[in-house]
Amino acid sequence: MxxxxxxxxxxxxxxxxxxxxxxxxxxxxxxxxxxxxxxxxxxxxxxxxxxxxxxxxxxxxxxxxxxxxxxxxxxxxxxxxxxxxxxxxxxxxxxxxxxxxxxxxxxxxxxxxxxxxxxxxxxxxxxAPSVTRRLIEEFAARPEPARPSAPRAVEGITGREREVLTLVGRGLANAEIAAELVITVATVKAHVARLFTKLDARDRVQLVIIAYEMGLVAPSR
The missing domain is CATH 3.40.50.2300 (Response regulator)
Known part of the structure; x- marks a missing residue:
């Protein structure tokens, strides 16, 4: 290697x-x-x-x-x-x-x-997980009109992609997601790449935001 x-x-x-x-x-x-x-x-x-x-x-x-x-x-x-x-x-x-x-x-x-x-x-x-949590909390505190509507994120993704998105929203890296779902890292990368395309997300941070907006993760209290 x-x-x-x-x-x-x-x-x-x-x-x-x-x-x-x-x-x-x-x-x-x-x-x-x-x-x-x-x-x-x-x-x-x-x-x-x-x-x-x-x-x-x-x-x-x-x-x-x-x-x-x-x-x-x-x-x-x-x-x-x-x-x-x-x-x-x-x-x-x-x-x-x-x-x-x-x-x-x-x-x-x-x-x-x-x-x-x-x-x-x-x-x-x-x-860092602590930073991810704060990002979610900030978006949770925004007025509702400031958030993009969630329906675009609900349609068109598979059950497995939803699971991957949830774990991305929790701040897990690809290797951690692979271990959690008992799949390969390459498979996780493929799912994440499809999520970028389907959800029109530029980066992983946007996926975190979408996971919150879909209700897949919630801000810590």
């Missing part, structure tokens, strides 16, 4: 060192560069062509959101996994709008961070 090539972008050397040591013990991940600023992250992404940039948000000069936007301007550029201490809504939406494939907070388990690198490298989206 080819190792996932990673650039670490964080202005704290100790954080980069910790992630580097963690990934050094993982044979299928290779750290190919480190950056202490957003500008350095953009330069490295263009020079060494990593599979994934693990990106902090708050960095001197160019922040992680702008760096993500510039990296994603290249259609063949690296995928970006935001890993930050700050999960404010402003940062979440900014990172996702900029094209980040994942958004995690640094207090997550180390094995979850490593798994997320593989998820994002494979082209899947991943959002």
């Amino acid at each position: 080819t190792a996932v090539r990673v650039v670490l972008a964080d202005d704290q050397p100790l954080v980069r060192a910790g992630l580097r040591v963690l990934m050094a013990d993982t044979p299928d991940i290779e750290v190919v560069g480190e950056a202490g600023t957003g500008a350095e992250a953009v330069r490295l992404a263009r020079e060494v062509r990593p599979d994934v940039v693990v990106m902090d948000i708050r960095m001197p000069g160019m922040d992680g959101i702008e760096a993500t936007r510039l990296i994603k301007e290249d259609p063949a550029g690296a995928r970006v996994l935001v890993l930050t201490t700050f999960d404010d809504d402003e940062y979440v939406y900014g990172a996702l709008r900029a094209g980040a494939g994942g958004f995690l907070v640094k207090d997550m388990a180390l094995e979850d961070i490593l798994a997320a690198v593989h998820v994002v490298a494979a082209g899947d989206g991943l959002i």
Whole structure:
């Protein structure tokens, strides 16, 4: 198996060192560069062509959101996994709008961070469960007219696709959905791809919103 090539972008050397040591013990991940600023992250992404940039948000000069936007301007550029201490809504939406494939907070388990690198490298989206819950709660609080009507999401999807959509709405990654439904990850990816098409959803976040609007998941109380 080819190792996932990673650039670490964080202005704290100790954080980069910790992630580097963690990934050094993982044979299928290779750290190919480190950056202490957003500008350095953009330069490295263009020079060494990593599979994934693990990106902090708050960095001197160019922040992680702008760096993500510039990296994603290249259609063949690296995928970006935001890993930050700050999960404010402003940062979440900014990172996702900029094209980040994942958004995690640094207090997550180390094995979850490593798994997320593989998820994002494979082209899947991943959002920390705590952030997913907040996204759902925000949309639950919106006035009814602001929400798109649900019927478009009800018609045309199969029972299995509905199950997959429910689990996406709960914030599960493809591998977790596969384990839950006892199917292969490839099958999950096929279902998610069909959901994107049938529901006219741009990304996984929109699927989460649709799952809420259909009543498949509910905001935590």
